[in-house]
């Protein structure tokens with residue numbers, strides 16, 4: 001499903017300096033997988049997730065998705081993302097002025113789904129994630145665990161084949177952490193492939209597979 005081939009990624013720091021994060025990096029992820037990207041702070045976990053979700057492109061090398069090259073221009077990349085990827089970024093990125101229903105409904109509105117269908121789908125996903133009673137509330141009035149469930153609902157409402165989550169359980173207490181992890185496990189059982197980055201041993205030990213990242217020498 002996913003193949004990264006000979007990826008190199010460097011960030012330009014200034015005219016003279018670059019920060020190299022990946023070199024000759026290869027990766028394969030199959031449909032239905034549930035993988036944790038692990039490694040020390042600064043090793044490149046978010047960089048890898050950004051490339052996989054099409055938010056960023058490698059400096060060189062290729063990204064294949066279902067056998068096809070993922071495009072590198074902004075417009076085509078946005079289309080790739082919209083079609084295939086659900087994303088949960090750190091700190092949820094919910095819209096504070098909108099209530100939970102409106103936040104979850106956003107990707108469907110983009111797709112011009114009729115109002116009645118939006119209502120049905122939001123109710124359905126809210127039921128699945130146990131957040132029906134939160135639909136008329138605003139993000140700033142919710143707990144971290146509740147906001148994370150809202151962010152997951154928004155990411156999966158368009159039924160992406162992959163859900164990519166950057167530290168989805170960070171800053172949650174242990175009960176909420178396990179609750180969010182169980183939600184991800186259920187989504188995986190329903191067929192969504194999951195790729196997450198985490199520092200948390202309790203979480204990555206429960207994933208099907210880990211991708212350990214190591215710092216580049218002389219980076």
Ligand SMILES: Nc1ncnc2c1ncn2[C@@H]1O[C@H](COP(=O)(O)OP(=O)(O)OP(=O)(O)O)[C@@H](O)[C@H]1O
Pocket residue numbers: 011012013019021039040041042043044045046047048
């Ligand atoms: N836009 C950027 N410009 C320059 N350097 C960057 C940029 N983004 C990331 N880096 C550097 O690239 C390296 C990898 O960063 P990245 O955020 O991918 O690490 P990470 O493993 O996700 O870290 P953390 O666990 O702390 O979130 C770090 O050294 C970081 O400072």
